[in-house]
Structure formats: structure tokens, C-alpha cells
Amino acid sequence: MKTLTIVGAGISGLVAGVYACRSGWHVVILEKAGNPGGVSTSWKRRGYTFEGGIHWLIGSKPGVPLNDIWTETGALAENNPVYFKDPVYTLLDGNERTSLHRDLRTLSKDFPEDRFFLALMRFHVWCFTFFHTPVQDIFGLKVRHPREFSILEFVKMGPAVLLTPFLMLFSARKYISRFRSRKLRHLLEAVVDPDINALSLIYTLSSFTGGDSGYPEGGSLRMARNMADTFTSLGGEILYRTPALKVLGSGEGGVVVKTQDGEIRSDAVIISADARTAMDKLFESPLQDGWARRMRRNLLTSQCMFIALGVKADLSAYPRCMKIMLRNPLMAGGIEYDSITVNNYSKEAGYAPEGCTTLTAILSGRSYHYWKEARENGTYAALKQQVIEDFIKALQETVPEVEGNVEVTDMATPVTYERYCDTFEGSYMSDWLPGHFACNAPMRYRKGIYFTGQRTAFSGGLPIAAETGRRCVQKLCRDYGVEFVSRS
Ligand SMILES: Cc1cc2nc3c(=O)[nH]c(=O)nc-3n(C[C@H](O)[C@H](O)[C@H](O)COP(=O)(O)OP(=O)(O)OC[C@H]3O[C@@H](n4cnc5c(N)ncnc54)[C@H](O)[C@@H]3O)c2cc1C
Numbered sequence: 001m002k003t004l005t006i007v008g009a010g011i012s013g014l015v016a017g018v019y020a021c022r023s024g025w026h027v028v029i030l031e032k033a034g035n036p037g038g039v040s041t042s043w044k045r046r047g048y049t050f051e052g053g054i055h056w057l058i059g060s061k062p063g064v065p066l067n068d069i070w071t072e073t074g075a076l077a078e079n080n081p082v083y084f085k086d087p088v089y090t091l092l093d094g095n096e097r098t099s100l101h102r103d104l105r106t107l108s109k110d111f112p113e114d115r116f117f118l119a120l121m122r123f124h125v126w127c128f129t130f131f132h133t134p135v136q137d138i139f140g141l142k143v144r145h146p147r148e149f150s151i152l153e154f155v156k157m158g159p160a161v162l163l164t165p166f167l168m169l170f171s172a173r174k175y176i177s178r179f180r181s182r183k184l185r186h187l188l189e190a191v192v193d194p195d196i197n198a199l200s201l202i203y204t205l206s207s208f209t210g211g212d213s214g215y216p217e218g219g220s221l222r223m224a225r226n227m228a229d230t231f232t233s234l235g236g237e238i239l240y241r242t243p244a245l246k247v248l249g250s251g252e253g254g255v256v257v258k259t260q261d262g263e264i265r266s267d268a269v270i271i272s273a274d275a276r277t278a279m280d281k282l283f284e285s286p287l288q289d290g291w292a293r294r295m296r297r298n299l300l301t302s303q304c305m306f307i308a309l310g311v312k313a314d315l316s317a318y319p320r321c322m323k324i325m326l327r328n329p330l331m332a333g334g335i336e337y338d339s340i341t342v343n344n345y346s347k348e349a350g351y352a353p354e355g356c357t358t359l360t361a362i363l364s365g366r367s368y369h370y371w372k373e374a375r376e377n378g379t380y381a382a383l384k385q386q387v388i389e390d391f392i393k394a395l396q397e398t399v400p401e402v403e404g405n406v407e408v409t410d411m412a413t414p415v416t417y418e419r420y421c422d423t424f425e426g427s428y429m430s431d432w433l434p435g436h437f438a439c440n441a442p443m444r445y446r447k448g449i450y451f452t453g454q455r456t457a458f459s460g461g462l463p464i465a466a467e468t469g470r471r472c473v474q475k476l477c478r479d480y481g482v483e484f485v486s487r488s
Helices: 011-022 065-072 105-110 112-127 151-156 158-167 172-176 182-189 198-209 219-233 275-281 290-298 368-376 380-396 414-421 462-480
Strands: 003-007 026-030 042-045 048-051 089-093 096-100 237-239 246-251 254-259 262-266 268-271 304-311 321-332 335-344 357-364 406-412 444-446 449-451
Touching: 003 011, 003 254, 003 262, 011 026, 011 065, 011 219, 011 268, 011 462, 026 262, 042 219, 048 219, 048 304, 048 357, 065 462, 089 182, 096 105, 096 182, 105 112, 112 158, 112 198, 151 158, 158 198, 172 182, 172 198, 182 321, 219 237, 246 268, 246 444, 246 449, 254 268, 268 462, 275 290, 304 380, 304 414, 321 380, 335 380, 368 380, 368 414, 380 406, 444 462, 449 462
Parallel strands: 003 026, 003 268, 026 237, 089 321, 268 449
Antiparallel strands: 042 048, 089 096, 246 254, 254 262, 304 357, 304 406, 321 335, 335 357, 444 449
16 A cells, blocks of 8 residues: 655645545645644634634535535535525625625616626626536546546636636726726625736636535534545544654655654655745755746735624624725724625524624735734734724624624734644735736646645635645556545
């Protein structure tokens, strides 16, 4: 039996682990943290569950190619049925409410002044109707359950493929700026970080209109635990709180992974920890290959601050996901926000004690250096507390029930993600800024050493983690002449 060490039990590492076990490898995963899932995680505080990862899961709709990965790895199982929220976002501006529904035609009724560009946007979204994250088998690999490759499916993706280079040239914000209505602009800016390319906006909207992108009950941690259980049931082993310190050896004659407890020898290693961090820290000396130099030079990271509140009030009269326009801007991490997007879990069973509500918010933007400096000069805790207080003040202008009823607060900054998961500048996702092409790490660095996860493919969160985890194991199996097995 060939042996494999995987660095990291994030979603990508778990996907790789499950497929490698099924294909007959003896697999050990080393995980720095105490839980599976990496940055895709949720946690409990005094009876409140805070969802710090999945907000929508591409591939949660049966029949979409990616759904096969989620079901084969046990990520989606009987204990986490998916529900598909609609409306996906509601804008709260004073007393007025406007919603973004999965049926985009409703926008034309609400914003007649933007009918023309809305029709154009719907056409762009339609072009992506048949475009799905491809889940294919690589060439030259022995596969037990080959995936069917239909020319028709490929042809149907044509419009999306043709449109892609155009949408990558400018930001979602620029795309949205053509709309006259300020409200419509704000509503659409809730969908993705508006500074990333317009492709992400259109792709995400098309997954909404196509009935995909649901939320699995129990959230990120239940999903990651399902995957970890599948992995261990196949004979895999996860060593938690065991960071990999160094990867030694060229790969060809096997590798040694150093941990604080000693050394683990195996035929191959898959590094699912952030490749940008790994290339500087995990090898005997920082990697100097062309791709590594390009990545050092060009990489732009997706960063966010995450705020969670446990509120002693029933907020079920408020929308599930609300974008709230603020009267006064909120300053957080050195960035000014004129709106906040708040997730309201009042209708989700088990997220808060009876009659109480969990609220969370993601504040997108690059604040790593601000928080890093605060950590170094000892102001980190006080600044965080200030942001939480200002956030609550801003929120209660629109949700007055919050006032005096917040009993639990929590906040993560990019420095938190860096500390827990060692992601570069605390980023949670690979990013493509407008006009930039990705600067990826190679999935097969050399025979015996592989990378997977957020830095090995284009922009995206969980779909990229899943697809690269699977493809990486295919490359490994091809190198070693092992048959790839995807299901029992
Ligand atoms: C607030 C938030 C909301 C999000 N919402 C969504 C969403 O709605 N939809 C979506 O698709 N995506 C979303 N994402 C993004 C998505 O969660 C991530 O892109 C994805 O989980 C990345 O997975 P990964 O396996 O590539 O990396 P990671 O999750 O970073 O996994 C890497 C793992 O390696 C471990 N590790 C690192 N260094 C070492 C070491 N030296 N030794 C051992 N272990 C190590 C880390 O602890 C971690 O567990 C969100 C992320 C955040 C933070």
C-alpha cells in the first residue's frame, strides 16, 4: 500500500483524503487546528452557533457536477439537508425594503429605470446557465468510474466561455456602476466583494437563478465533520493540533514531514495548506521557482472581518440576509463602510437559545496590515472591541431590538485566520482582481509533492477547494500508476 501525508484538514485536504483512501492509499492528515474544515468553520459561544464559513454552497443542487464531489466525500448527507433561500438578499434603507430574488425578472419591476441594463445582465447570467465548475478526469489515468464527457455539455458552455475574458477585464463594482438606481447598485454589491472581477458576480447570480447555492443545515462544521468521518471510516487518520513544520526530500524517493512529535515518512505529500505560506515556510528554503516568484509579486488576497452577535430577541420579522444602508459610515480595520450585510439565523433551528437570534456579518476588504500592526503595538483587543461597539450602534438604527440585548459578541480579523489556519495575510479565498490572471501554484510540483486548495486554481471558495482536491489525487494516482476510485 502506498503511503500519503496530507498537510491540512481544510475542505481541500479532506476531499483529497477521501479520494486517496478510496484509491487504496494509506493516508495521514496533519492538521494544525483542533477541528476539520480550515477557514470553512462554525463554532458555539454560550448557546449561540456562529457560522463563519458557508453562506452558499455551489454544487448543493443535485445534478450539478460538483454535487458528485459533495456526495462522494460525505459532505452532503442525510444529517445536513440543503435549503435554498429566496430572496437571497434584501436591502433595508430606512423603512424601505427591496429584495434580490432568484428570479432576476423581479428586478425589472422594482427598477424600471434600469430595464435595459437589467435585460443585458440577465442575458450575461443566462450565458452561464450551463456553465458549471468542471469535474472531469485527467488524461492518461486509470479510473474505476469514469465521468462521462459529453460534447453537447461542452458546447452548451460556449457562451460562458466566450463571455469570460470580457467579464474579467473589470470589477463587479464597475459592472454594477452602469445602473442608475443607487438601491439596485447596493443590492448587487452584496452578492460578491465588489472589488473582484465581474465574472464572479455573474457566475454567482447564475448559480442563484439556476437553483443552486443552498445552505446545508448545521453549516460548515457539520459538513466538515461529515467529510472527516467519511475519511476515517475509509481507514484514514487525522492528527489534530499537529502542524507540519517542514517537508523534506525531493519527492522522487519519498518525503519526510517533520512535526513537533517527530517525522512522518511517506511515498508522497499533498500540501493543502495555503501554498503562498507553504512555499516560504514549509520547505528547507523558500521556493524560488518561476511560479513562486510570480506569486510573491502578483498575489492579491481576499480578506474580511467577521462579526457575530448573540441577541436576546426574536428577530424573525427581519430578512434572512439583509444589506443595511447606514446613516453614518462605520469605520472598521481602517476601512469605511456605508452599509453592512447581516445574516439573520432566527429561522434556523438550533442556532440560538429559545427566543434569541444569532446575527453575523462579513466586512470585506484588505485590513490585514491594520490588524497586524495593532497586534504588534498592543491595541488589537481594544480596537476590536471598538469595532464591535460601533457595529452594534450602526445595526440598531435599523434593528432597534438589538439595543441592550446583545449578550455574546465575537470577531475575527485576517490576523485570526492567519493564526488559526496560517493563510497568507489571513486570506480566505483565492482572488482574481480585474485584468489579472491567476498566479497559481502548480498542482503537481514534482512527482511526490503536490499542492491543492485555494492557490491552485482560479478565483473561488469551496468549489475550488473541492475540485482541486479531487484533481490533485488524480495527478498523484497517475504518477504512481494507481487506479482512481471515486466511490464505493
Ligand atoms: C467568513 C467566510 C465566508 C465564506 N463563505 C463562503 C461561501 O459562502 N461559499 C464558498 O464557496 N466559500 C466561502 N468561503 C471561502 C471558503 O471557505 C474557502 O475558500 C475554503 O474553505 C478554502 O479551503 P482550503 O481547503 O483551500 O483552505 P483552508 O481552509 O485554508 O485549509 C487549509 C488547512 O490547512 C491547515 N494548515 C495550515 N498550515 C498547516 C501546517 N503547517 N500543518 C498542518 N495544517 C496546516 C489549516 O489549519 C487549514 O485547516 C468563506 C470563507 C470565510 C472565511
